[in-house]
Amino acid sequence: MAILRTVVGKMWLTIMGLVGVVIITIGFFLLEYIDIKFANPVMIKHLFIYSGIVGFLLTTFFAFFLLTKITNPLREMKDAANRVAQGDYTTRVAIRSTDEIGELANTFNQMASELQTLIRDIQHERDHLSSVLRSMTDSVISFDSEGEVILTNPQGQQLLKDWQTVDWAEQDEESQQQDERVPGPLRETFRNVIAEGKELTVKVHVKSGVWSVVMTPLVSADSVRGAVAVLRDVTEEFRVDKMRKDFVANVSHEIRTPLSMVQGYSEALVDDIASTPEERRELAQVIHDESLRMGRLVRDLLDLARMEAGYLEMNFQPVDVNALVSRVYRKFAALAKERQIRLTKSADDPELTLEEGDADRLEQVLTNLMDNALRHTPAGAAIALEASRVSAVQGKWLELKVIDQGQGIPYEDLPYVFERFYKADKARKRETTGGGTGLGLAIVKNLVVAHGGTISVSSEPGAGTTFTIMLPMMTTRRAGGGSSQ
Numbered sequence: 001m002a003i004l005r006t007v008v009g010k011m012w013l014t015i016m017g018l019v020g021v022v023i024i025t026i027g028f029f030l031l032e033y034i035d036i037k038f039a040n041p042v043m044i045k046h047l048f049i050y051s052g053i054v055g056f057l058l059t060t061f062f063a064f065f066l067l068t069k070i071t072n073p074l075r076e077m078k079d080a081a082n083r084v085a086q087g088d089y090t091t092r093v094a095i096r097s098t099d100e101i102g103e104l105a106n107t108f109n110q111m112a113s114e115l116q117t118l119i120r121d122i123q124h125e126r127d128h129l130s131s132v133l134r135s136m137t138d139s140v141i142s143f144d145s146e147g148e149v150i151l152t153n154p155q156g157q158q159l160l161k162d163w164q165t166v167d168w169a170e171q172d173e174e175s176q177q178q179d180e181r182v183p184g185p186l187r188e189t190f191r192n193v194i195a196e197g198k199e200l201t202v203k204v205h206v207k208s209g210v211w212s213v214v215m216t217p218l219v220s221a222d223s224v225r226g227a228v229a230v231l232r233d234v235t236e237e238f239r240v241d242k243m244r245k246d247f248v249a250n251v252s253h254e255i256r257t258p259l260s261m262v263q264g265y266s267e268a269l270v271d272d273i274a275s276t277p278e279e280r281r282e283l284a285q286v287i288h289d290e291s292l293r294m295g296r297l298v299r300d301l302l303d304l305a306r307m308e309a310g311y312l313e314m315n316f317q318p319v320d321v322n323a324l325v326s327r328v329y330r331k332f333a334a335l336a337k338e339r340q341i342r343l344t345k346s347a348d349d350p351e352l353t354l355e356e357g358d359a360d361r362l363e364q365v366l367t368n369l370m371d372n373a374l375r376h377t378p379a380g381a382a383i384a385l386e387a388s389r390v391s392a393v394q395g396k397w398l399e400l401k402v403i404d405q406g407q408g409i410p411y412e413d414l415p416y417v418f419e420r421f422y423k424a425d426k427a428r429k430r431e432t433t434g435g436g437t438g439l440g441l442a443i444v445k446n447l448v449v450a451h452g453g454t455i456s457v458s459s460e461p462g463a464g465t466t467f468t469i470m471l472p473m474m475t476t477r478r479a480g481g482g483s484s485q
Helices: 007-037 041-085 100-135 154-163 173-178 184-196 235-270 277-309 321-338 359-375 411-416 440-450
Strands: 139-144 149-152 200-206 209-220 223-233 317-320 342-345 353-357 382-392 395-404 454-460 464-472
Touching: 041 100, 139 154, 149 154, 184 200, 184 209, 184 223, 209 235, 235 277, 317 321, 317 359, 321 342, 321 359, 321 382, 321 395, 353 359, 359 382, 359 395, 359 440, 359 464, 411 454, 440 454
Parallel strands: 342 382
Antiparallel strands: 139 149, 139 223, 200 209, 209 223, 317 353, 382 395, 395 464, 454 464
16 A cells, blocks of 8 residues: 555545545435436436546546656655665666656756766865875874874874873873873873864974974864874984084084193193293193094094995905904004903904905904903903804804903993994093094994994993994995995
8 A cells, every 4th residue: 555655646545535525415415306307316326326436447547647657756766866875876867757757857867967976076085185195104193172083094093003002191180081092292282272273383202203293273163173183203303413413512522622732732832831841842742642632533524424425445355354353453462461451362263254345444343342342341351352154044244243341331322332422431531642532433333334244232231342243254235335435
């Protein structure tokens, strides 16, 4: 009986009811008149019955006609609308007439076509935005007004995953309730953006990294419905800027001390304060030593600049490692004995030969490391210079070690010992003469890298330090291979 719930069905029932009422009313008022006036009233009554049957059949036929012309097209449009609602925007309905139903079907098709175009444009914009977000190196994180993450790019998702390992516990109960899902370093900025509705730019420090954060409010009508944060890792820029400032400060400090002494002692000579030739020679000797110290500093700075710029002069040829180690050992044997330090070296190995290396540069490397070891090793302790072969997946490697029993390096300083002017011992007093320039380990690292090798350091405070150099014994491709000016 589904037809009775349609418009046509209701029209059919209404017309049938009207026809029935009319026939019954006419029959009720004319029944007596028919019996009096007509000779054959039974035929007249049959006529009324036949007329009622014919009226029923005509109205039924009319109802089915309307069902075909109105109800079926409306049902088709209803089914099409349901398919469009489910995402099938290619759905169209057939236009079977030019009346209002046909116009409605045509309007529906135009609406579906416009909707398909609009959805396709929206999908293209979404895909474009998604591609842009995925290709960004910055992390993008979008929050709603309660601090819930609603959108991130892959970099932002990885950042949130990394930051989940950090304890952002706070004493603020309000933050625990409202924006506890916002990472700790961003909470204060998030609250200010939501409260003020203004863009804010801050820098946050997380673990050993530095992040530049730009947080913008998401405004809807007259309220703030969230915020989007763009985070850029500026750790390297921050480190480089700090190194630049430290470099300027350290160079100024390194030059100021000998320059002040040269100026002071030269003024003493000019003012003829020294009364004897011995005193004048002593003042001149100090000036000479300090000038040498400044010369070493300038020379080391120039060498380091050339190395880092790739203009390092290298003379690669086969190197006898045994002879190299022996030369360095003999160079420091007398000084170690004078300071009552036991200096040892590993036994000679006839197969310790580098296929390509710069013997002078490698000697400079070992000399620098041995000099550091002697300056930080007390009397009665020992220093060992070792050379050996090790096997790895990449082939045969030469391992050089300088092991001392000195004061050691604090754990927090180990990652920075190869930086320029970095001093692990902050309280160390630099001697007036013979002191280092603070560039030795930086030069050592550059020279080792120029040979295609690596250098590492391990230390136990109070127990000593070990520098380990790994060099390929066979020919390898180097960034600055050959000789370059």
